[in-house]
Amino acid sequence: xxxxxxxxxxxxxxxxxxxxxxxxxxxxxxxxxxxxxxxxxxxxxxxxxxxxxxxxxxxxxxxxxxxxxxxxxxxxxxxxxxxxxxxxxxxxxxxxxxxxxxxxxxxxxxxxxxx
Amino acid sequence: xxxxxxxxxxxxxxxxxxxxxxxxxxxxxxxxxxxxxxxxxxxxxxxxxxxxxxxxxxxxxxxxxxxxxxxxxxxxxxxxxxxxxxxxxxxxxxxxxxxxxxxxxxxxxxxxxx
Numbered sequence: 001x002x003x004x005x006x007x008x009x010x011x012x013x014x015x016x017x018x019x020x021x022x023x024x025x026x027x028x029x030x031x032x033x034x035x036x037x038x039x040x041x042x043x044x045x046x047x048x049x050x051x052x053x054x055x056x057x058x059x060x061x062x063x064x065x066x067x068x069x070x071x072x073x074x075x076x077x078x079x080x081x082x083x084x085x086x087x088x089x090x091x092x093x094x095x096x097x098x099x100x101x102x103x104x105x106x107x108x109x110x111x112x113x114x115x
Numbered sequence: 116x117x118x119x120x121x122x123x124x125x126x127x128x129x130x131x132x133x134x135x136x137x138x139x140x141x142x143x144x145x146x147x148x149x150x151x152x153x154x155x156x157x158x159x160x161x162x163x164x165x166x167x168x169x170x171x172x173x174x175x176x177x178x179x180x181x182x183x184x185x186x187x188x189x190x191x192x193x194x195x196x197x198x199x200x201x202x203x204x205x206x207x208x209x210x211x212x213x214x215x216x217x218x219x220x221x222x223x224x225x226x227x228x229x
């Protein structure tokens with residue numbers, strides 16, 4: 001089983017719908033991140049969480065919200081989806097106890113299309 | 116603020132040729148630098164990282180990168196390309212005061228011709 005699991009893997013929905021993307025991890029890491037990937041722009045940070053009670057906005061948080069339900073679960077919501085939120089979304093984790101120089105570990109991504 | 120620039124959004128090499136993917140960074144404090152690879156329909160996988168120890172870093176699949184502070188560069192190389200190296204490659208930077216947040220470059224898509 002994958003260490004960082006994202007569901008769903010693919011989703012097509014309509015403008016105005018509420019959508020939740022879920023991420024769970026079995027690595028025991030304290031930190032979790034949500035990114036979106038757009039062609040030519042690399043990955044951009046949406047939200048990050050250092051633990052269950054510590055959630056922070058990233059570079060492009062407008063139009064998104066998150067919930068850290070447990071150390072292992074971090075979900076991303078689009079309250080009212082719009083077409084320019086069509087992208088590939090990644091969840092990642094890292095272990096702060098090993099220091100800030102630790103790599104992040106990524107899920108396989110959710111491809112989201114908003115019509 | 117930190118930033119990363121990857122020169123060349125697409126690089127094409129022949130099988131067996133040298134692979135060189137360029138990454139330049141900007142950071143006002145000592146950086147931690149990473150290279151990740153993304154195969155189609157998959158997440159990002161760590162190739163190698165520089166965290167202030169040896170400046171020449173060896174990673175998986177025969178890749179290596181050299182940290183050059185004077186040039187603010189962290190270019191990725193592989194002596195001989197394989198078809199299986201075709202993928203997208205991302206350079207990323209963080210530092211001790213960024214809480215582990217990564218800043219990514221735009222990505223470079225590597226094609227390998229037979």
